[in-house]
Amino acid sequence: MLTQTTTRVLEPADLGAALAVLESAPVENAFVTARVRIAGLDPWRLGGEMWGWYTEGRLTSLCYSGANLVPICATPEAVRAFADRARRIGRRCSSIVGPAGPTAELWRLLEPSWGPARDVRAHQPLMVTEEPSADVAPDPLVRRVRKDEMDVIMPACVAMFTEEVGVSPLAGDGGLLYQARVAELVAAGRSFARIEDGKVLFKAEIGAATRQACQIQGVWVAPEHRGKGLSETGMAAVLQYALADVAPVVSLYVNDYNTPARAAYRRVGFRETGAFMSVLF
Structure with a gap:
């Protein structure tokens, strides 16, 4: 047993302890928890390493190091240790993302060697709800995307990603990994859209999903249809599906400067409970 404060790469045998940390904050950690539940802690299957911070032999903080660098339940001491490890290895990720406080400190420590970033989004409100909206009726035309509609949904997904990121x-x-991820969500029944005459008017996905919580992502309305309330009725529909079929708590995070989106999500029933931060390279 480790008897002092230390950090190391976790192994498959550490799965139970890692899940205990992850599930102590099920909404904040939904993205990583979902990956670990599917892939375990084997780096090849997980798509990255899971670093653990131990205090007096007990695992207390984590950091996922893959395509994203994600501090998880990270204390100030753990953040410093994770930053030291990340500096030694060098940047391999395309972003740092996580709860705003630990992520800001992690970036402060890494910026001298990893900077400059392409974009820093220092305050992205985390919004949560446990019940469908009482004020916004779900759009009855929003439905699950079918597997044979990949050619219809992909242009909307690419447009959303490019606009957002x-x-x-x-x-x-060439988009192989991205297309595979979109296809995975479609196959799982977690991609939703309003499609008319072969064109997507609104779309969103339920990305990360665990037994405790799920996260809506990729919300997009075709530019020519914005300002018509489709985001609100569409989100109400996706929220209804999520609560009925996926998890009892639904979350999302949004850029603080996107005032219209934040207002729309509040009308659908989401409330702000915290904040994330993203550093994009």
Whole structure:
């Protein structure tokens, strides 16, 4: 047993202890918890390493190091240890993302060696709800995307990603990984859209999903249909599906400067309970 404060790469045998940490904050940690529940802690299956911070032999903090660097339940001491490890290894991720406090400190420590970032989104409100909206009726035309509609949904997904992140998901590998992820969500019944005449008017996905919580992502309305309330009625529909079929708590996070989206989500029943931060490279 480890008897002092230390950090190390976790192994499959550490799964139970890691899940105990992850599930202590089920909404904040839904993204990583979902991956660990499916893949365990084997780096090849997980798509990255899970670093653990121990205090007096007990695992208390985690950091997922893969395509994203994600501090999890990270104390100030753990953040410093994770930053030291990340500096030694060098940047391999495309973003740092997580709860705003630990992520800001992690970036402060890493910026001298990893900076500059392409974009820093320091305050992204985390919004949560446990019940469908009483004020906004779900759009009856929003439904699950079918597997034979990949060619219909992909252009909308690419447009959303490019608009949100600032780079195309088709760069690099030609979009193979991104297309595989979209197909995975469609196959799982977690991709939703309003489609008329072969065109997507509204779409969103339930991305991360665990028994305790799930996270809505990729919310997008076709530019020519914005301002018509489709985001509200569409989100009400996706929320209804999520609560009925996926998890008892539904969350999302949004850029603080996106005032219309924040207002729309509040009308659908979401409330702000915390904040995330994203550093994009």
